[in-house]
Amino acid sequence: MSLSEDEVRHVAALARLALDDDEIAALTPQLADILAYAAEVGAVATDDVAPMTHPLGLEDVTRPDVPGERLPADAVLAAAPDRVGDRFGVPRIVEEDA
Amino acid sequence: MSADPALTRLGAAALGAAVGAGEVTAREVLEAHLDAIAARDGVVADGDVWHARDAADLGPDDLHAFLVVTAARARDAADAVDRRRAAGEALGPLAGVPLALKDVLTMRGAPTTCGSRMLEGWVPPYDATVTERLAAAGIVVLGKTNMDEFAMGSSTENSAYGPTRNPWDPDRVPGGSSGGSAAAVAGGLAPLGVGTDTGGSIRQPAAFTGLVGGKPTYGAVSRYGLVAFASSLDQAGPFARDVTDAALLHAVMAGPDPRDATSDPTDPADVVAALGRGVEGLRVGVVEELEEAGCEPGVRAVFLAAVAALEAAGATVERVSLPHAGYGLPAYYLVAPAEASSNLARFDGVRYGRRVDAATAEAMNAATRGEGFGPEVRRRIMIGTHALSSGYVDAYYLQAARVRTLIARDFATAFDRVDVLISPTAPGVAFRIGAVADPLAMYRNDVATVPASLAGVPAVSVPIGTADDGAGSGPLPVGLQIMAPLRADDRCYRVARAVEAVVGFDPDPAAHGAGVRR
Amino acid sequence: MSAWETVVGLEVHVELSTATKMWCGCPTTFGDAPNTNVCPVCSGQPGALPVPNARAVHDATLLGLALGGTIAPRCRFHRKNYFYPDLAKNYQISQYDVPLVSDGVLEVEVERDGELVLETVRIERLHMEEDTGKSLHLGATGRLHGADRSAIDYNRSGVPLLEIVSRPDVRDPETAQAYLRELQAIVRTLGVSDARMEEGSIRCDANVSVRRPGEPLGTRCEIKNLNSVRSLGRAIAHEAARQIAVLEDGGSIVMETRHWDEDAGVTRTLRRKETVTDYRYFPDPDLVEVTTSPRRVAEVRAELPELPAAARARLVAAGVPRAQAATVLGGGMLALLDAAVAAGAPAPAAANWLAGEVTGWLAAEGVALADAGLTGTHVAELVAMVEEGAVSATQAKQVLAGVLEDRGAAGPRAVAEARGLSQLRDEGELARVVAEVVAANPDAVAAVRDGNDRAIGALVGQVMRATGGSADPRRTNELLRAAIGS
Incomplete structure (x- = not known):
């Protein structure tokens, strides 16, 4: 399993993790080793095997459209690292919404 | 307040019975355990909430099982139990029994960190369903216990707050990720503990610390309020020093929850009623692939002795194959990180927890996450992100999920032949702190536990004796894992109780001449 | 050189008017104080879990059937992973490979050269997802660009959202507008959404490209920030003209997202789509499969009310002019018309009143139909009074105004008597x-x-x-x- 540092940088960007060059350099061989090991799943014949997403195979679990308990605004906002009035503050957003 | 240290050696059922009978108050039981924590755990035992000392300030024998001890609310809870008893109310079997809660489950008003700097200072505004059920049973939560960061690890060394020590040998790990709860129960700081198990995080620490630890059938215990690592695998479960106590705690925790869409809506198996039924005529399958999976000779010997004892007790033992079990570990290390990469996206410095300032929201997110997460969490987020990314998702995540289907089928086929499957819980005994540096080598600790996690079936680890690591470790506990079909948690506990009866393991390290550094 | 053909596909988002959000019991009310309609689930607290709103699944199914779509026997929710501050979990729960509804169709009436013609727009899929919170951009412009800080309110986070994606069947602005109006009329008839563009409870993005007829599809641009039916039409017309000008000038179209500037009447580049965002979709492990049996489909189908197209056809058959039928339906006055007919009024006369005087009065006074107090009996009485010659046409209008001013407290005859309005017969x-x-x-x-x-x-x-x-x-x-x- 080869993995380039550029690929690792790309993944770090997707995962939104700031990693410096040293961290990228250290991480690249570790991830390559783990992925090489994980890639052993590729040896299993899985034609016509559906991916498992839930052990019990439950279906149609819903709740009625009935109001439930809310949190007081302060309980949510109390944890905000930055607060603008009754809103959560963030620095300038550069990217557009998806 | 008088506090009899002998109370810390009693089991949960005995304590609950004594409280129920009025022989001792819940408050007395609590104070005895708070004293033990103050003496042994390395907390600053002061004020309403006791905090663990910084890792650098911990003594060499401090267990460091607790990150916080919620002393005041525990006293309130104990006093409430005593008032209910005084008022003549009927109490449940565990009312007034103290418990160590893994710091991955929310408790309103008590700090929850998940062993991470990322959540430093976060006080959840709501209770986990498990926390509510514990409270409803009159169980007194002592505090929140140390863990590998976001439950990623097998040693509790990945905690941002420093490793927890194993009461059997303070230089060794208690296993992980639920090492704090395991150490608390094994060290006599609490008669009961709650852990969570994603790939073995209850069973392996139970094995390493001589405890009974159970991973319920997926869906048996609500995940609401359990800070998710891998949602399709995570299950909370009990730690105790004997099978009966573990079963009693499982019974409190299990049951449908409308707030968790993956919660099993059917009534949970009655694990307590099954305890006395023995193993006469029961078909027990030894999983070939897991028995041979790189076990230390000492572990293997103890395991084989336990198998022989089970046979002597009337069980039919045969060897059974789970052909795809060998792929469990690689499949697990794709599925779990993939889910984790998404579950941990919410830690971004916007709503709670840590923030590292930067000029833009994007840079702030990245800096916060880069600094807030430790190395193992970052590794797994990277693996999981890669496994889901365009061009790789089919070969990694989806292929692992297909292998998972095959492993679940293997279990179903095996359970056509036998009633339960068994294996050693972990390939070795507790290792020294710092001894396993390679991530892959650490992952291999989970080789025997991940198949049941992937299939969702229940599994319980029960101590079966002690072994030496072959390098002069002295006696360290060995666990046997019992796996049963989906929803047959009762069978796990029934067999575990039978094993316990024939093996006669004493969970007190001192009884084995252990508890000291070697 | 042949003329250019405009090709448009529409993505419409409809917020359902359920009482509670998609995954939790928080209310969906619009305009409340920031961060008051929140709980652990919709504010993305660690450990909180989503549980689907049964009503939302029902409403999505109902709309899917109204659009002639096929309901998936089994489908599930996926996570769409991307970071954005108003996305509380940094993933949006949506649907991916198997949407709840596929292959629908919408027939719309478009006026062309003074005649109403029917156009067919195929619907590729309708899927369930959740809305995000709202970002308030602080700075000079109030827009993202130029803001130095943003502030987030999670009240809308987790409101049930349906995404309806059309095939690129639309060929002109008028059809796009008719499509959006028709969807609005349908969701209102079904009662699944109030579909107010100004409140964002129905939103529309347009994918616009141009080509020579018969040629393969051109490179498309996605137009956002379309805040009204009118701006949808204007934006498409402008964007098509822009693309044609670029191509005729020998240039080429770059795939990108463009922002409609309503004041300037132009579209502007928002972001390039050179690399497709990698959303890392995977099945949400917190949620289980949603199944819809044929029996369930039949049950929901039985709930379908008369849809706007059928109602329009019925009115036209009863002699109501098409334009008036459209106004009656668009104004939500079908039930009133039916009541007037039931009370004895001929449909054309009743429709004439509703589409004319009543609509005009409501618009002029800013009164909602529901608050006007007008009943079918009132309309029928008014029609009868004119028919009998009891009042003149001019007086009848005064009578109607009187009824509406009193919010229906008195009927037309009573109003006429009280105000001394009767036709001169001497x-x-x-x-x-x-x-x-x-x-x-x-x-x-x-x-x-x-x-x-x-x-x-x-x-x-x-x-x-x-x-x-x-x-x-x-x-x-x-x-x-x-x-x-x-």
Whole structure:
């Protein structure tokens, strides 16, 4: 399993993790080793095997459209690292919404 | 307040019975355990909430099982139990029994960190369903216990707050990720503990610390309020020093929850009623692939002795194959990180927890996450992100999920032949702190536990004796894992109780001449 | 060189008007104080879990059937992973490879050269997802660009959202507008959303490209920030013209997202789509499969009310002009019309009142139909009064205004009586007024005699004024002509 540092940088960007060059350099061989090991799943014949997403195979679990308990605004906002009035503050957003 | 240290050696059922009978108050039981924590755990035992000392300030024998001890609310809870008893109310079997809660489950008003700097200072505004059920049973939560960061690890060394020590040998790990709860129960700081198990995080620490630890059938215990690592695998479960106590705690925790869409809506198996039924005529399958999976000779010997004892007790033992079990570990290390990469996206410095300032929201997110997460969490987020990314998702995540289907089928086929499957819980005994540096080598600790996690079936680890690591470790506990079909948690506990009866393991390290550094 | 063809595909988001959000019991009300309609689930607290709202699944199924779609027997929710501060979990729960609904169709009426024609727009998919929170951009412009800080409110986070994606079947702005209006009419008829563009409960993005007829599809641009049906039409027209100009100038179109600037009337580049965002979709492990059996489909289908297209056809068959039928349906007045007909009014006459005077009065007064107090019986009574000649047409309008002003407290006959409105029936009195008007307007009389037919209208108007509107215009006309001798 080869993995380039550029690929690792790309993944770090997707995962939104700031990693410096040293961290990228250290991480690249570790991830390559783990992925090489994980890639052993590729040896299993899985034609016509559906991916498992839930052990019990439950279906149609819903709740009625009935109001439930809310949190007081302060309980949510109390944890905000930055607060603008009754809103959560963030620095300038550069990217557009998806 | 008088506090009899002998109370810390009693089991949960005995304590609950004594409280129920009025022989001792819940408050007395609590104070005895708070004293033990103050003496042994390395907390600053002061004020309403006791905090663990910084890792650098911990003594060499401090267990460091607790990150916080919620002393005041525990006293309130104990006093409430005593008032209910005084008022003549009927109490449940565990009312007034103290418990160590893994710091991955929310408790309103008590700090929850998940062993991470990322959540430093976060006080959840709501209770986990498990926390509510514990409270409803009159169980007194002592505090929140140390863990590998976001439950990623097998040693509790990945905690941002420093490793927890194993009461059997303070230089060794208690296993992980639920090492704090395991150490608390094994060290006599609490008669009961709650852990969570994603790939073995209850069973392996139970094995390493001589405890009974159970991973319920997926869906048996609500995940609401359990800070998710891998949602399709995570299950909370009990730690105790004997099978009966573990079963009693499982019974409190299990049951449908409308707030968790993956919660099993059917009534949970009655694990307590099954305890006395023995193993006469029961078909027990030894999983070939897991028995041979790189076990230390000492572990293997103890395991084989336990198998022989089970046979002597009337069980039919045969060897059974789970052909795809060998792929469990690689499949697990794709599925779990993939889910984790998404579950941990919410830690971004916007709503709670840590923030590292930067000029833009994007840079702030990245800096916060880069600094807030430790190395193992970052590794797994990277693996999981890669496994889901365009061009790789089919070969990694989806292929692992297909292998998972095959492993679940293997279990179903095996359970056509036998009633339960068994294996050693972990390939070795507790290792020294710092001894396993390679991530892959650490992952291999989970080789025997991940198949049941992937299939969702229940599994319980029960101590079966002690072994030496072959390098002069002295006696360290060995666990046997019992796996049963989906929803047959009762069978796990029934067999575990039978094993316990024939093996006669004493969970007190001192009884084995252990508890000291070697 | 042949003309250019515009090709448009539409992505419409509809917020469902369920009582609670998609995954939790928080209310969906609009306009509450920031971060008050939140709980652990929709504010993305660690450990919180989503549980689907049964009503939302039902409503999505109902709309899917109304659009003639196929309901997936099994589907599930996926996570769409991307970071954005208003996305509380940094993933949006949506649907991916198997949407709840696929292959629907919408027939819309478009006016072309003064005639209404039917256009068919195929619907590729309808899927369930959740809304995000709202970002308030702090800075000079109030827009993202130029803001130095943003502030997030999670009240909308987790509101049930349906995404409806059309095939690129739309060829002009008018069809796009008709499609959006028709969807609005359908979701309102079903009662699944109030579909107010101004509140964002229905939103529309347009994928626009141009090509020579018969050629493969051109490179498309996605147009966002379309805040009204009108801006949808304007934006498409502008964007198509822009693309044509670029191509005719020898340039090429870059795939990108463009922002519609309503004030300037232009689209501007928002971001390039050179690399496709990697959303890392995977099945949400917190949620289980949603199944819909044929029996369930039949049950939900049985709930379908008469849809706007069928209602329109029925009205037209009953003699209502198409334009009036459209107004009645668009205004949510079908039930009122049906009630008026049930109370004895001919459909065309009742529709004429509703599409004309009633619609005009409501718009002028800013009163919602539901608050006007008007009943089918009122409309039928009014129609009957005109028919009987009890009031003149002019008086009837005054009567209607009276009914509406009192919010239906009194019916038309009572209003007419209270205000003394009745048609002048005394032929002698009318003849006297006619004679006066003829005597006072020699020029107009001469013009009529010269064959200027329009001049008679002015004289009729004079008579109407002199009688306070109580004269029968037809009879007045006859008497005037007789008096003038034309």
